[in-house]
Amino acid sequence: QKEVEQDPGPLSVPEGAIVSLNCTYSNSAFQYFMWYRQYSRKGPELLMYTYSSGNKEDGRFTAQVDKSSKYISLFIRDSQPSDSATYLCAMFWAAGNKLTFGGGTRVLVKP
């Protein structure tokens, strides 16, 4: 079993819809949780970063962490065609000293 599981998609939604992405993990030691966006095999770009359970909002993006269920989510409101990309969740714990990525979910927002 992988430490971090993420549905590969693709996830296709109409423009303006809410995009809902999630990851599950097995290592309860993970302390920091991130979401990266990657366009067309370019470098991943950090979108959201959180280290506690609960919600964190930044513009159209909301990251949610549920440590008791080992589950994190990313919501994109009012999705735009420019949001079409692969979204990677990533998790980190200090003692493990490495960032562990999910496999990524490909999202397609149709105009």
Next chain:
Amino acid sequence: DSGVTQTPKHLITATGQRVTLRCSPRSGDLSVYWYQQSLDQGLQFLIQYYNGEERAKGNILERFSAQQFPDLHSELNLSSLELGDSALYFCASSVDLTETQYFGPGTRLLVL
């Protein structure tokens, strides 16, 4: 633009050859990470350096090696290249060991 630079952008070489990939971290970042991304394996952590010293190793092959220089730039050396080494290689940097990582644009390696 993340502030992390990588050269070259593209590299085409033959099996058995050796190549060197270069990374310059963001100004002020002490930690450098190398990742490999292939279609079937996703983003795989290879190795991390912090202020010139190796700090963590991931799924790095013995044919691969890396180092971080006093000016904090890093090089990833890939030798005895095989077809399966064809991938995108990313460098990332962070301020210290627990801060978030910022990725460079990557080097696309094609081994023929």
